[in-house]
Amino acid sequence: MSIYDKYEVIIGLEVHVQLLTASKLFAPDSAAFGAKPNENTSFITLGHPGTLPCLNEKAVEYAVKMGLALNCPIRAYNYFDRKNYFYPDLPKGYQISQDKKPICGAGFLEIEVGEETKKIRIHHIHMEEDAGKSLHDQSEKYSMIDLNRAGVPLLEIVTEPDMRSAEEASIFLNSIRQLIQYLEVSDGNMEEGSLRCDCNISVRLKGTEPFNNRAEIKNMNSVRFVRKAVEYEFKRQIDLLESGGEMKQETRGFDANRGVTLPQREKEMAHDYRYFPEPDLAPLHLSKAYLEEIRQAMPALPHELRQKFTKEYALSAYDAGILTETKEMAAYFETVVAHCPHAKMVANFMINTVKAYLNDQNISIQEAHIPPQKLAKLIDLVVNDKVNRQAAQKKLFPQFAKDPQQDPEKLAQTLGLVMEKDDNFVLEIIEKVLNQHPDKVKAYKSGKKNLFGMFMGQIMRASGGKIDPKAGKKLLEEKLKE
Amino acid sequence: MKKYTKLTEVQADLKANLLTCQALVKAYLSNIEAKKSLNAFLEVYEEEALEKARLLDEKIQKGENLGRLGGLIIGIKDVLCHKDHKVGAASNMLEGFESLFSATVIEKLLKEDAIIIGRLNCDEFAMGSTNEYSSKGPVLNAYDETKVSGGSSGGSAVAVQADLCLAALGSDTGGSVRQPASFCDVVGFKPTYGRISRHGLIAYASSFDQIGILAHSVEDTALILEVIAGGDNFDSTTSCVDVPAFTEKLQKDEKPIYKFAYFKEALENEGLDSEIRSKIEERLKGLALAGHEVEAVDFPIMEYMVPAYYVMTCAEASSNLSRYDGIHYAYRHQEAKDLQNVYTQTRTNGFGKEVKRRIMLGTFVLSAGFYDAYYTKAQKVRRLVSDETQKLLEKYDFIVSPTTPTTAIGLGELINQDPVTMYLADIYTVQANLVGMPAMSLPLFQHSNGMPFGLQLLANKFEEEKLLRVGLELMK
Numbered sequence: 001m002s003i004y005d006k007y008e009v010i011i012g013l014e015v016h017v018q019l020l021t022a023s024k025l026f027a028p029d030s031a032a033f034g035a036k037p038n039e040n041t042s043f044i045t046l047g048h049p050g051t052l053p054c055l056n057e058k059a060v061e062y063a064v065k066m067g068l069a070l071n072c073p074i075r076a077y078n079y080f081d082r083k084n085y086f087y088p089d090l091p092k093g094y095q096i097s098q099d100k101k102p103i104c105g106a107g108f109l110e111i112e113v114g115e116e117t118k119k120i121r122i123h124h125i126h127m128e129e130d131a132g133k134s135l136h137d138q139s140e141k142y143s144m145i146d147l148n149r150a151g152v153p154l155l156e157i158v159t160e161p162d163m164r165s166a167e168e169a170s171i172f173l174n175s176i177r178q179l180i181q182y183l184e185v186s187d188g189n190m191e192e193g194s195l196r197c198d199c200n201i202s203v204r205l206k207g208t209e210p211f212n213n214r215a216e217i218k219n220m221n222s223v224r225f226v227r228k229a230v231e232y233e234f235k236r237q238i239d240l241l242e243s244g245g246e247m248k249q250e251t252r253g254f255d256a257n258r259g260v261t262l263p264q265r266e267k268e269m270a271h272d273y274r275y276f277p278e279p280d281l282a283p284l285h286l287s288k289a290y291l292e293e294i295r296q297a298m299p300a301l302p303h304e305l306r307q308k309f310t311k312e313y314a315l316s317a318y319d320a321g322i323l324t325e326t327k328e329m330a331a332y333f334e335t336v337v338a339h340c341p342h343a344k345m346v347a348n349f350m351i352n353t354v355k356a357y358l359n360d361q362n363i364s365i366q367e368a369h370i371p372p373q374k375l376a377k378l379i380d381l382v383v384n385d386k387v388n389r390q391a392a393q394k395k396l397f398p399q400f401a402k403d404p405q406q407d408p409e410k411l412a413q414t415l416g417l418v419m420e421k422d423d424n425f426v427l428e429i430i431e432k433v434l435n436q437h438p439d440k441v442k443a444y445k446s447g448k449k450n451l452f453g454m455f456m457g458q459i460m461r462a463s464g465g466k467i468d469p470k471a472g473k474k475l476l477e478e479k480l481k482e
Numbered sequence: 483m484k485k486y487t488k489l490t491e492v493q494a495d496l497k498a499n500l501l502t503c504q505a506l507v508k509a510y511l512s513n514i515e516a517k518k519s520l521n522a523f524l525e526v527y528e529e530e531a532l533e534k535a536r537l538l539d540e541k542i543q544k545g546e547n548l549g550r551l552g553g554l555i556i557g558i559k560d561v562l563c564h565k566d567h568k569v570g571a572a573s574n575m576l577e578g579f580e581s582l583f584s585a586t587v588i589e590k591l592l593k594e595d596a597i598i599i600g601r602l603n604c605d606e607f608a609m610g611s612t613n614e615y616s617s618k619g620p621v622l623n624a625y626d627e628t629k630v631s632g633g634s635s636g637g638s639a640v641a642v643q644a645d646l647c648l649a650a651l652g653s654d655t656g657g658s659v660r661q662p663a664s665f666c667d668v669v670g671f672k673p674t675y676g677r678i679s680r681h682g683l684i685a686y687a688s689s690f691d692q693i694g695i696l697a698h699s700v701e702d703t704a705l706i707l708e709v710i711a712g713g714d715n716f717d718s719t720t721s722c723v724d725v726p727a728f729t730e731k732l733q734k735d736e737k738p739i740y741k742f743a744y745f746k747e748a749l750e751n752e753g754l755d756s757e758i759r760s761k762i763e764e765r766l767k768g769l770a771l772a773g774h775e776v777e778a779v780d781f782p783i784m785e786y787m788v789p790a791y792y793v794m795t796c797a798e799a800s801s802n803l804s805r806y807d808g809i810h811y812a813y814r815h816q817e818a819k820d821l822q823n824v825y826t827q828t829r830t831n832g833f834g835k836e837v838k839r840r841i842m843l844g845t846f847v848l849s850a851g852f853y854d855a856y857y858t859k860a861q862k863v864r865r866l867v868s869d870e871t872q873k874l875l876e877k878y879d880f881i882v883s884p885t886t887p888t889t890a891i892g893l894g895e896l897i898n899q900d901p902v903t904m905y906l907a908d909i910y911t912v913q914a915n916l917v918g919m920p921a922m923s924l925p926l927f928q929h930s931n932g933m934p935f936g937l938q939l940l941a942n943k944f945e946e947e948k949l950l951r952v953g954l955e956l957m958k
Contacts, residue, residue, distance in 0.1 A: 043582045047805045049571070050563040050585060050682040052717050082801050084848070086825055093804020145809075274848035276857060279688035279798055282718055 003242055007203045009234045010211060011169045012161035015176055016154050017186045018130065018194040019062045025129045025153035026053030026096060026281075033192045037146040045151045047091035052280050059153040060284065062185035063103045063127050064294045066155055069179050069301055070122050072107030074291055079283035080127070083273045089132035089145050097156075099275040102126030103284070109179075110303065111171045112321075120172050121160035130154050149193075155185070161200065161211065166230035170223045173197065177223075178302050182327045190221045199226055201233040203241070212241075213249040217261055220254055229254045229261055236261070305330050313343035322351050332365050332372055339376030342383050349379050353393045357401055370404040378408035381418075391417045391465035419468045423475060426467055430479050433458045444480060452476070483509040485645055487698035489705060492553040492648065496542060503535035503542075503553060503597065510555050510599055514646045520622045522637040522646055524560050525568060526600040531555070534597045549595030551709055554702075556591060557641045557650040560601045561608055562693070563682040564588050571684045572616040573606045575832035579812040585682020586717070587651060587693055587710040594709050599647050602637030606834045607803065608653050608686040610634050611661060611904050614897045615836040622893070623665060625933055629890040632662030638696045639666035649697040649706060655686045656791055657885075657911025659694030660923035664885035664936030667925040669953070671695045671703045674943045675918030676721035678707075679714030685802040687795035688719075690915040700953040703922075704728035707946060723944050731947055732954060740774045740952060742766070743878040745781040753887045753906060758935055761927050762884050765937065776882075779874060783866055784909070790863035791912040792905055793847050793856050799837075800844025806832060839901065868917040875919075875942040880952065882939050883910045885923040889933035910938055920946050924956055 024031050027044035044051045067074050081099040104125035110117050132150035136143050157176065163169045177188040177195055188195045202214035215237070217229045237247055252261040277283075300308070302324045309320035309330075324330045333350055337343050354375070358368060378400060381387040386409070387396055396412055412418050420426060433455060434441050444451045459472055483505065486492050495501035514526055538548055558564065561571050563581035565588075570576040584592075591598065605615040613621040613636025621636035623629040624644035631640045635652025639662035642650050652659040654672040663670025672694040683693055693710070697703045708729060713722040744766060749759055770776040808814035808828030815827035833841070847856035874881065887907055896904045914921035920943070923936035937956070941949040 046810060048563075048582060048811065049569065049576065049579070049684040049805070050561075050581065050583075052681055052719075054716060054718055084801050084804060086804065086807055088809045088821065091805060091810055093807055094801050272850045274801070274845065274850075274853075276797060276801070276848055276853075280685075280719065 004235065004238055006205055007234070007238050008164055008206050009166075009230060010161045010202045010204060010214070011163035011165075011230060012200040012214075013157075013159045013163070013169065013172065014198040014200070015157040015159075015173065016130075016196045016198075017066070017157065017176070017180055017188075018196075019059050019153040019155060020184065020186050020194075021056055021058045021062070021153055023056055024151035025056050025059050025127070027151050028054075029151065031152045033189075033194070035148050037144070038148060040148045041150070045091070045147055047093075053096055053278070055281060055284075056153060059127060060103070060286070061294060062153075062183070063125065063155055064286070064291060065183045065185055065298060066157070066180070067104030067107065067125055068295060068298055069183055070104070070107040070109050070125065070157070072104035072122060072125060074286065075101055075103055075105060076286045076288075076291070077101065077283060078103045078286075080278040080281050081275045082278050083128075083275055085273060087131065087134075088143065089134045089147065089150065091132070091147060091150060095129060095131060096278055096281070097128035097275075098126035100277075109172065109175060111168065111175050113168055113171060118162075118168065120162045120168075123158040123160050125155055125157050128154050128156060161202075166227040166234075169199065169230055170227050173223050173226060175302075178325070182299055182301055184299075190223070193221055196221045197226065199229060201230055201237070202247070203234060203237045212237075213247045215247075215249075215261065216251045217254050218251055218264060222256075225254050225256055228259050232259060232261055299327065300330075302330075309333075309347075313337065313347070315343065315347050319347045319351060322355070323347060326364070329365050335372040336376045336379070339373050340379050340383065342379070345383055346376075346379055349375075349382070349393070353397050357397065368401065368404070370401065374400075374404055374406075374408060381408060381412055385468050385470075386419060387412050387417050388419055388460075388465055388467070388469060390460075395465065417465060420463070420466050421468070421471075423471075426463075426472055426475050427479070429459055429462050429467065430472070430476055433462055434479065441480070452480075455480075486648060489551070489554050489648060489702050493548075496548075496553050503538040504532060506553065506555060507531045507535040507597060507599065510645075510647055513644070514600070517624070517644050517646060519627065520624055520631075520640050520644055520646075521619050522603055522621050522631075522640040522644065523557070523600045524570070524572065524603050524618055524637070527567075527598060531597050531599045538595055538597070549593065550705065551591060551594035551596035554591075554596040554649060554706075555599050555647045556596050556706075557599055557602045557638060557647040558588070559604050559608075559635050559638050559650065559652045561604060561653050561684040561686075562588060562601075562651060563684070564598070564601075567601070569601070569684065571607045572604050572618050573806075573833065573837070574617045574813060575806045575828075576812045581682075583682065586679035586714045588682060590710045591651075591706075602635075602641055602650060602652075604637055604652070605634035605658075606837050607684065607799070608634040608655055608658055608691075609799070609836050609840055611657070611907055612891070612893075612896060613637065613662070614893065615834055617834055620893060623890050623933075625667065626890070628892055629933065630665065630893055630895075632665035632886075632890060634658040634662075635670075635694070635696065636662050639663050639668055639670070642666070642668045642696045642698060649695065649702050651706075651710075652694050652696055653683055653686070654692055654694040654911075654915065655690045655795060656908050656915050659696060660885050660911050660914075660921060660936070660938060661908070663696055663923045663925065664938075665890035665934070667934035669695075669697050669700055669703050669925060669957075670885075670923040670936070671697075671707065671949075672914055672921050673707060673711065673946055674721070674920045675915075676719055677711045677723075677725075677920070677944070677946070679712070679717040679720050681714055681716035685798075687798040688802060689798060690791075690795055692915070700924075700950055700957055701729070701732070703953075704732055704950045707950075721944070726947050728947055728950055732950060736951065737955075738951075740769075740880060741878040742769060742774060742776045742880050742882045743779045743874055744776070744882050745784055746778050747781055747784040748883045748910065751887060751909060753909070754884065755888045755929075757929055758884050758887070758889070758927070761929075761935075762882075762937065765926070766882070777878070779878075781870070781874075783863070783870060786863045787867055787912050787916060788906055788909055790860040790867070791908065791916055792843070793860035794864065796840045796844035797848050797857055797860075798844070800841045800848065803833075803837065803841055808832070836901070864916050867913065871913065871917045871919065871940075872942070879948060880939045880941055881913075882937065885910060885936035885938040889929045889931060889935050914940050919943050920949050922949055922953055924953055926956065
């Protein structure tokens with residue numbers, strides 16, 4: 001047994017979700033990504049003398065949605081605090097955040113780890129404004145400041161230290177990403193920084209209670225990095241402890257190129273943020289009616305849809321999982337099923353054929369512009385034995401996807417894929433194939449029964465997929481008995 | 483030109499063609515020039531004011547009506563942002579800084595044809611009670627140039643006092659409008675917190691700051707308030723309570739019987755000048771004789787008001803002034819070598835002594851380990867004072883007191899002393915800011931030392947109309 005097996009890793013996350021509001025949290029400037037540096041910076045974002053924050057109500061709505069989705073109580077009375085520290089990308093010298101009374105209290109998220117469901121507790125969720133960006137690599141002489149991001153609304157989701165592996169942490173993050181996409185509160189695009197996280201990692205001997213000091217790995221913008229950072233820290237901390245060292249509480253950064261974590265130059269020296277209630281903003285009082293309105297407008301969440309898909313449509317948990325990966329895919333599936341009530345068939349077709357096509361093209365289901373009614377018609381052809389499944393997947397669908405406005409049945413006819421129901425047509429082909437292989441027929445008849453598959457294959461190929469395999473099999477069996 | 487003390491007089495003369503806006507502006511400009519030694523103005527908008535006057539005169543010639551503030555020559559405390567104009571809070575920290583936008587009050591003044599004649603000196607970032615903490619030097623009291631103007635809106639008070647403009651805007655965080663008004667013999671009015679948008683007001687302590695008005699008359703105060711008050715999307719702490727048409731309402735001749743309360747502790751205060759005390763007591767008797775009810779009440783928490791006020795305002799100030807760090811705009815110390823150095827050098831050299839004192843005090847009371855002992859406790863005092871005041875004002879119409887414990891002190895008299903002595907002089911004015919209620923100082927008294935002093939009245943939230951009405955009555 002290696003020494004590493006004696007330890008377990010303890011992980012808590014602080015996930016920063018950049019909200020998809022048109023404007024910033026406290027200013028009318030655009031919150032969009034990708035503008036030229038310092039383009040979205042009014043005098044409010046710049047923190048000029050005499051400016052005041054003005055709350056973007058959309059951000060509050062999104063925070064409430066997120067809280068409801070994570071089973072958190074919503075604080076009807078909550079307020080903002082100021083977090084005071086000096087940094088060049090923080091124009092006011094303080095960040096408006098929530099400390100004492102964050103909008104969402106303690107909740108949880110259930111994640112699927114293998115066959116098991118695990119509950120990850122949420123400590124709280126709060127709203128805050130993002131800081132700007134300091135760019136240290138643009139010039140030899142100067143650091144550059146881009147304040148476009150300053151003031152962009154963030155939700156910070158803080159978990160309890162409930163995760164016990166890199167796997168769990170990445171499942172949790174992916175589940176959060178899926179949720180925020182379902183709720184449409186953020187695009188969850190990690191590359192653009194819409195979803196970032198700080199990762200608190202410590203290790204302890206299995207079976208022991210107290211937590212050791214932890215390392216906080218700051219500002220990671222990829223699930224893969226989180227996974228690597230956890231794996232790296234796990235080994236590093238154990239090596240440290242095993243060699244008699246002491247683990248100190250520290251902030252580290254993840255170097256993606258080298259796959260290691262490194263101690264970080266502290267952004268703020270002494271961490272006394274001197275939080276106090278933000279006097280420029282009135283406290284929020286969220287009415288029952290307001291909260292109820294948001295609750296009513298909540299979309300079905302991934303776990304609810306998974307449950308529905310397994311129960312109502314009798315899909316496997318695996319299939320339900322794939323079809324609910326995105327809200328659009330789930331909705332699309334349900335529309336197709338509404339027109340072609342063979343849920344299992346639809347699920348198979350979507351997972352094996354449509355998804356493969358989307359992956360291949362690197363597009364989303366919306367971008368494919370396939371009318372669900374048309375796809376339903378196409379799948380109907382299979383259901384009604386008009387086109388065989390293989391042909392539908394390999395020939396009909398790829399042609400159809402090129403111009404999804406066409407009628408699938410007509411297309412099947414044009415492509416000659418409509419199955420022949422006429423026994424004579426089938427028999428003709430069977431005879432033709434058997435005649436080509438008299439020796440094999442002889443061998444079959446003398447006991448080599450496993451040649452049957454070879455005959456079927458030849459027949460299907462010769463028919464161009466136009467034979468219903470069931471009917472073909474029956475006729476072939478009869479013919480070989482002669 | 484004759485001395486005007488009311489806008490209605492100006493407007494009547496304009497209408498009768500006895501006066502033009504240009505002549506009016508020129509007259510004020512020459513007064514400003516003549517009384518430069520008072521140091522009330524930091525900048526005079528000579529050309530701009532004359533140009534605006536010319537446009538208004540054209541309007542009059544064409545027979546068009548001017549806005550409600552047509553003919554009002556007004557000065558602005560150097561804490562109000564005015565697009566494309568310098569604004570500096572009388573601090574070296576903002577040397578050369580020009581605002582990118584105008585305060586809501588500035589927009590509203592201009593929309594009603596007021597002419598802004600310049601920006602006025604004050605204590606640095608509105609912190610001070612004598613105007614001696616301005617980086618541009620003290621403002622002198624026009625009654626006696628060896629005396630202070632009061633502060634922090636000292637320039638605003640003296641500008642009105644010395645006839646350098648008809649009215650002025652100031653800001654009042656703990657008495658900064660009412661106290662200099664008392665020292666300078668003018669009306670000083672601080673409305674309810676949330677009545678006037680703070681958008682464009684350079685912050686000292688956000689939950690206390692309120693823009694105030696200094697004028698010769700209650701009538702002008704009422705009209706200016708009516709114009710500049712009201713909800714504002716830029717300031718979420720403004721109230722959407724309707725702004726009454728004060729001027730129109732005050733014209734109704736009502737003579738209500740009022741109930742005045744005064745605090746025993748206020749008049750028994752050791753620091754209170756005995757002559758001020760006796761004159762106030764006399765006045766209270768007069769009010770009773772005139773048929774009003776006047777009652778002494780106990781207010782034992784009075785002694786906690788100044789400490790709570792300073793703890794909270796310094797806390798907010800320490801954060802509000804963090805933005806002046808030398809990174810983004812205005813002053814940066816030129817010899818700073820690295821980031822830490824930019825911060826320390828800039829802030830050490832950019833801020834004056836009193837501002838630094840308050841930043842340090844505020845930083846201390848918000849620090850881990852001290853927060854509950856100071857900030858939380860001060861919050862509790864604030865709540866208590868608020869509840870008690872509210873209770874009293876359900877029974878009484880006004881709480882009446884002296885505005886200041888003394889008349890204007892001599893220049894240099896307090897500035898080198900224990901700052902707490904100066905802070906304690908705010909004893910009568912901080913209550914209105916702690917509780918967010920409107921209060922007014924009326925220039926009613928003359929001390930035998932030759933200096934004026936005021937009477938302060940405090941009313942319940944959003945009862946400006948009542949306050950203005952009693953002001954009119956008392957000024958008669």
